[in-house]
Amino acid sequence: MDFDLSWILLGLPIAFVLGWLASRLDFRQLRLDNRLAPKAYFKGLNYLLNEQQDKAIDAFIEAVQKDPDTSELHFALGNLFRRRGETERAVRVHEHLLSRGDLSAADRDRSQHALAMDFLRAGLLDRAEDALRKLEGTAFEAQSRLALLAIYERSRDWADASEIASKLESAGQGSFSSRQSHYLCEQAGTQPPEAAQALLEKAIATAPQAPRPRIALAILQQQSDRPHEAFKTLEALADTAPSAMPLIADRIAVVATEAGLTTEALALLESSYAQTASLDVLEAIITLQLRTTDKPVDVRMRYVQHLEREQSLVAAARWIAGEKLEHEEFHPQVQRALDHAANPLKRYRCAACGFEAKQHFWQCPGCQAWDSYPARRVEEL
Numbered sequence: 001m002d003f004d005l006s007w008i009l010l011g012l013p014i015a016f017v018l019g020w021l022a023s024r025l026d027f028r029q030l031r032l033d034n035r036l037a038p039k040a041y042f043k044g045l046n047y048l049l050n051e052q053q054d055k056a057i058d059a060f061i062e063a064v065q066k067d068p069d070t071s072e073l074h075f076a077l078g079n080l081f082r083r084r085g086e087t088e089r090a091v092r093v094h095e096h097l098l099s100r101g102d103l104s105a106a107d108r109d110r111s112q113h114a115l116a117m118d119f120l121r122a123g124l125l126d127r128a129e130d131a132l133r134k135l136e137g138t139a140f141e142a143q144s145r146l147a148l149l150a151i152y153e154r155s156r157d158w159a160d161a162s163e164i165a166s167k168l169e170s171a172g173q174g175s176f177s178s179r180q181s182h183y184l185c186e187q188a189g190t191q192p193p194e195a196a197q198a199l200l201e202k203a204i205a206t207a208p209q210a211p212r213p214r215i216a217l218a219i220l221q222q223q224s225d226r227p228h229e230a231f232k233t234l235e236a237l238a239d240t241a242p243s244a245m246p247l248i249a250d251r252i253a254v255v256a257t258e259a260g261l262t263t264e265a266l267a268l269l270e271s272s273y274a275q276t277a278s279l280d281v282l283e284a285i286i287t288l289q290l291r292t293t294d295k296p297v298d299v300r301m302r303y304v305q306h307l308e309r310e311q312s313l314v315a316a317a318r319w320i321a322g323e324k325l326e327h328e329e330f331h332p333q334v335q336r337a338l339d340h341a342a343n344p345l346k347r348y349r350c351a352a353c354g355f356e357a358k359q360h361f362w363q364c365p366g367c368q369a370w371d372s373y374p375a376r377r378v379e380e381l
Helices: 005-049 053-066 071-083 087-099 105-122 125-133 141-154 158-170 177-188 193-206 211-223 227-240 242-259 262-275 279-292 299-309 313-320 328-346
Strands: none
Touching: 071 087, 071 105, 087 105, 105 125, 105 141, 125 141, 141 158, 158 177, 177 193, 177 211, 193 211, 211 227, 211 242, 227 242, 227 262, 242 262, 242 279, 262 279, 279 299, 279 313, 299 313, 313 328
16 A cells, blocks of 8 residues: 555644644643742732731642642641641641652751641640751751750750750850759759759759759758758858848748857848848848847837838738727728738739749749749839
């Protein structure tokens, strides 16, 4: 059978035209896809700026579906899920990123850090710890160590917290000596007396200006029937951290009475009160004077003298408690009202978050900040 060359001549133009049409259709589709993806992205960004997170998530999901290889959109979507508390969806997004073989090393580290933050937000501390440990030696090393430190403090794993704090300080991330002393004090609280004393002495050497180790050591010495040593420890604290005197004034009075050092204690407390008029210090002075002086002590006059230096509702309420009023039958009602008004002023307040408490904390129960509670009460701030 003879082959007709004319069919070839006729087919070549047809094939060229079909190929040209196909390329045009693909090019148009590509341009359409490229226009739609940025449109969805910018729409999501606009919703995000207007705090419409639900619509922003929908727009970003649309953009990711049109361009699944865009890692930045995945990061934006994962962060949105985490901010909304949808940690399971955030984990899926970041795990999907980590499973991609074409991801750059920088984006892989970023995905690992984002995944750790997802676990941390969800309260999955074990999984967060594992994810953060994998970031050693990366650009996220410092951030991961800070997050690990927060995990160990939260779980009260003081030994690991101390290790991470040492690494942070060695890397030039600031001084952690005060925190290290707190970790040692926390560990001392669970140890027998001899081991506890060794830990507290180490804490004092680690942070000589920190008041907590000396206070804890004085308590330990007092409980071990060593009031003389306890008084010397508190005396040293008054010298190294005079601002902590309101916290230890009542204990100084007790220890000094046990050790027979009331004269020395009164001199120490009077000197502190002369520098800073603290009601806690004044009441420790009054307590010692009532215990050691045969002469009558004009307690109410001391409160009047305090009021001349400080406008204190607490001191005024305590002064008026012993005053004879013109209408004495109404005294109990007036006293209750004054005491009720004064009670909130006796609290301690966190300088970081404002959390108030009846007792002094070394670590705020609200914001977890260390040393954020001043030694003075709300009224004296």
